Amino acid sequence: MATLIHDHPLSPPRQPGIGPLTPLRRWLDRLEVTNRRFAHLICRLIPCCCPFERDLSLFGRTVHIPALCKLNPVYDELVGLRFRALTYLADGCGEDITRYIC
Structure with missing residues (x-):
């Protein structure tokens, strides 16, 4: 029997x-x-954090919009690809990657 995986609520x-x-x-x-x-190219195209997560203030109340990127079915794979690209640039090429870090 297969078990279900819940990555995010x-x-x-x-x-x-x-x-x-x-x-x-x-x-x-x-x-x-x-x-x-x-x-x-990968580091420029794939953001380091979800651009949709926000805290909005409406009528004196704060509403939190969760990270909608987690709804993307390939989100984890894209984050892994970005990490491999950063690792390659830092370790393989000896480049400074601070411009790609949030």
């Missing part, structure tokens, strides 16, 4: 290895970063 439950996006998720997990230009 807002993310829908999913079973590992099942779903139409599984090939894309596996491809992103296996993608290696071995090119400096590609690593910079």
Whole structure:
């Protein structure tokens, strides 16, 4: 019997290895970063934090909008790819990556 994985309270439950996006998720997990230009492109395209999480003040009350990025079914794979790109730039190329850190 498969167990359900809950990554975040807002993310829908999913079973590992099942779903139409599984090939894309596996491809992103296996993608290696071995090119400096590609690593910079990844770091520019994938944000370091969710741009949608906000605290809004409406009529004297504060409303928190949660990180909607966690609803993206390939979010974890994209964050992993960004981390591999940062690691390649720092360790493999010896570059300063502070401009890509939030």
